[in-house]
Amino acid sequence: MKRKHFKRYLLRFLGGVLAVxxxxxxxxxxxxxxxxxxxxxxxxxxxxxQRMEFAAQFWHSHTNLYIWISDIKANLEYNxxxxxxxxxxxxxxxxxxxxxxxxxxxxxxxxxFVQQNLQHIYLITSDYHMRRARAIATIxxxxxxxxxxxxxxxxxxxxSETLLRVLRDCGRSILWILSGRSGASLNPRLS
Numbered sequence: 585m586k587r588k589h590f591k592r593y594l595l596r597f598l599g600g601v602l603a604v605x606x607x608x609x610x611x612x613x614x615x616x617x618x619x620x621x622x623x624x625x626x627x628x629x630x631x632x633x634q635r636m637e638f639a640a641q642f643w644h645s646h647t648n649l650y651i652w653i654s655d656i657k658a659n660l661e662y663n664x665x666x667x668x669x670x671x672x673x674x675x676x677x678x679x680x681x682x683x684x685x686x687x688x689x690x691x692x693x694x695x696x697f698v699q700q701n702l703q704h705i706y707l708i709t710s711d712y713h714m715r716r717a718r719a720i721a722t723i724x725x726x727x728x729x730x731x732x733x734x735x736x737x738x739x740x741x742x743x744s745e746t747l748l749r750v751l752r753d754c755g756r757s758i759l760w761i762l763s764g765r766s767g768a769s770l771n772p773r774l775s
Contacts, residue, residue, distance in 0.1 A: 606758070609726040616731040620703035623649070623733050627697075629689050629709040629717060630655020636663050638737045639708045640670030650676055652697075652705075654689040657681030686716060687756045687766045690724040697730055704731045712741040716750045723757035 626649050628639040636653070643651055651672065653663050660679045667677055682692040697705065705725075709717045714736045721732040760766045 602758075602762075605761075606723075609723065612729040613722070613726045613731045616703040616729045620731070623704045623706045624702050625649050625697075625700075626651045626706045626708060627693070627732075628653045629686065629707075629713070630659055630663065630683065632710055632737075633662075633666060634739065635708055635710060635737050636666040637670065638735075640667050640672050642706075642708065642735065643667075643672050643676070644670075646706075647676075649706075650678055652678040652680065652693060654680050654683045654693055656683065686713070687720055687724070687753050687760070689717075690720050690757070691760045691766045694724055694728050694730070697725065698728050702730060704733065706735050707732045708735045708737060710739045710741070711736040712739055712744050714744075716745045716753055719750050719754050720757050723754060724760060727761050 626639060626643060626646065628635055628651060630636075630653055639651060639653075643649065651667070653660070655663060658681075660681050664674065664677060664679060668674070678696075680693055680696075683689040707717060707721055714734055718732065718734055725732060756766050
């Protein structure tokens with residue numbers, strides 16, 4: 585009987601610690617927004633040429649900003665060509681090919697953003713994808729003291745991603761905060 589109570593109290597304690605720790609994220613985001621009210625960079629999630637074209641056009645009204653692109657390695661040169669076509673100089677591009685999915689789009693670049701002292705970034709992705717991307721950004725980047733201003737790219741997709749996908753990736757984001765691993769290696773589609 586005592587062992588059962590111990591486990592229950594331990595779970596409550598760990599749940600409480602996790603809740604307190606996660607509640608710090610909104611405070612970090614508020615501080616980042618106060619210290620950097622205007623975004624300092626553009627962050628584009630890959631795998632969609634429409635996003636790249638939109639980001640290239642968006643950059644023309646924000647030419648002082650760097651554009652960070654997170655995509656699979658095989659798409660990076662094609663992305664560079666899209667930006668060149670729209671007149672964005674290579675010096676303004678930060679191409680990263682470490683991501684394998686949406687969560688790793690954020691987890692692979694979080695430390696780089698911190699190292700560059702970025703506290704506020706524009707997040708560009710498709711409209712149907714924005715709910716999940718914002719949830720992940722809030723957890724992963726928010727935990728690093730980085731605020732996000734979302735910019736949705738109109739698409740032909742009618743529905744947003746499912747709540748189940750959003751919750752799954754929120755769980756993976758919390759796992760990354762706690763362990764430094766996102767669970768991407770569990771994806772059977774990755775070799």
